[in-house]
Structures are given as C-alpha cells and as structure tokens.
C-alpha cells in the first residue's frame with residue numbers, strides 16, 4: 242500500500258512543556274529529595290507513568306499538608322494561585338516552579354492591573370488550571386468569559402487577558418464586546434504563538450488529507466482545539482493518545498492515501514514516532530508539510 246504521511250510543521254512539545262519536563266527530570270537526577278508534581282506534570286498519561294517509574298509521584302492539593310521538610314514540589318507549566326506556593330513553603334518543602342514564562346507574564350499583568358483598579362477579564366475556560374491560576378493573582382476577582390457575549394455592566398476600567406491556548410476569534414470578539422461598554426480598555430493578546438503555530442499548521446494539513454490524526458491527551462485543552470480545527474476541514478479526523486489507540490481500519494484502508502498528523506503541545510516525540518511508524522505501513526513516506534509544500 243502506498244500512503245503519504247504529512248506531519249504538521251509545528252506539532253508536539255512546546256517550549257514551556259519541554260522546559261517543565263526537562264527541569265523536573267534534571268532536578269530529580271541531581272537531588273536526593275523526594276520529588277512530587279502538583280497534578281499531572283503534563284496532560285499525557287504515558288509521560289506521567291514514565292515519571293512515576295523514575296520516582297516522581299503526582300500529588301493533589303489536598304495532600305500538601307502531608308509534605309515533609311526537604312521534599313520538592315514541581316509547579317507545572319500552567320502555574321498556580323500564589324496561595325498554593327505559600328501553602329507548600331509553609332510545610333518546609335521546596336518549590337520547583339516550572340510555570341511557563343509566558344503564563345507567568347500573564348499572572349504578573351493580572352496582579353499589576355488589578356492593583357491599578359482595572360477589572361481583569363480572562364478569555365478562556367473558567368475550569369482550566371491555567372485560568373484558575375491567573376485569577377488567583379488578582380485575588381480571584383476576574384471575570385472569565387468564552388467570547389465576551391456574557392459580559393455586561395462592566396466598570397469603566399477593564400483589562401482583557403487570554404488563556405494561552407484560546408482561539409484568536411474568541412479574544413477578538415471579547416475585545417469588541419468590551420470596547421462598547423468600558424471607557425478605559427487595556428487588551429493584551431496573551432495567546433501563545435506555539436498554540437497559534439500548531440493551530441495554523443494543523444489547519445493547513447487537515448485541508449488536504451483523507452484522514453487526519455491528532456495525537457494528544459483527551460484532557461489537554463490545546464489538543465482538543467487542534468482536533469476541533471481539523472474536524473472542521475476533514476470529517477475523517479481521529480484523536481488518539483498513543484499508537485495503541487489507532488484502529489485497525491486506519492492502518493489497512495487503501496483509500497487513505499494521504500494521512501495528516503499533528504500533536505498537542507504535551508505530546509512527547511517518542512509517542513509521535515510510534516504513531517507515525519504504525520501509520521506508515523509498507524512503502525509509505527513521511528515528511529513535514531513544509532517539505533511537502535516545497536515540492537508542490
């Protein structure tokens with residue numbers, strides 16, 4: 242079977258996730274202390290299991306009081322509310338803060354402009370840990386909106402921030418809605434370029450393939466958004482966490498001549514490789530869409 246596999250130009254680990262994983266592994270190798278992550282380090286079960294095998298265990302907020310002096314707790318790339326860092330420090334445990342610098346920058350804006358009297362508005366998912374964390378830096382006073390359509394009776398001064406993985410259209414709609422209501426509007430497009438690049442690459446590839454495979458955790462917000470984008474272009478889009486989840490028909494169907502692949506920001510390279518290997522089958526070729534476009 243001859244099959245062409247097109248890998249999205251930007252796919253897989255982003256800067257912040259790679260940094261958090263590297264920081265944690267290096268710290269664990271170089272230090273004697275027990276290392277815990279607060280929540281799963283990234284939205285990827287296979288990687289979390291691998292870390293467990295290396296002795297790095299996940300704990301939840303309720304377990305913070307059980308920490309001992311000398312233990313270390315990793316704060317993942319999503320960041321947390323400042324109170325959590327205080328709680329950990331009070332137990333005598335160390336904090337290894339792997340919050341992505343881009344998220345830290347949003348937290349600092351929330352704190353600064355809240356301090357200057359602005360109503361903070363966050364475009365995003367109110368239940369997402371990153372949004373909950375950012376809200377903590379303005380004393381949990383932020384209004385969290387999906388696209389601004391639910392915002393009314395705003396004060397004069399508002400500051401709009403965005404979850405890093407949000408869609409641009411939702412940010413733009415919110416700024417529009419707010420501009421009609423408040424007089425002093427500060428708007429920071431804090432959507433991460435890694436997210437945008439992954440979304441644009443996925444959009445491009447999913448328009449030209451018979452099947453699109455999105456690799457990533459089902460709880461990963463950026464993976465879910467990639468899936469939605471691909472699904473709009475290609476009804477034959479699958480979301481899998483690893484190679485084991487690829488159904489047999491995907492591997493054997495000869496009608497699937499062009500297969501596109503993308504992966505969320507928390508998908509390790511080795512999982513992408515396993516999926517690619519399984520998809521390739523006999524006589525297939527794989528290339529980044531950049532190479533594909535060059536040869537067009």
Ligand code: SF4
Pocket residue numbers: 255256257258318341342343344405433434435436506
């Ligand atoms: S998606 Fe962007 S903001 Fe989020 S962890 Fe990755 S680099 Fe940081």
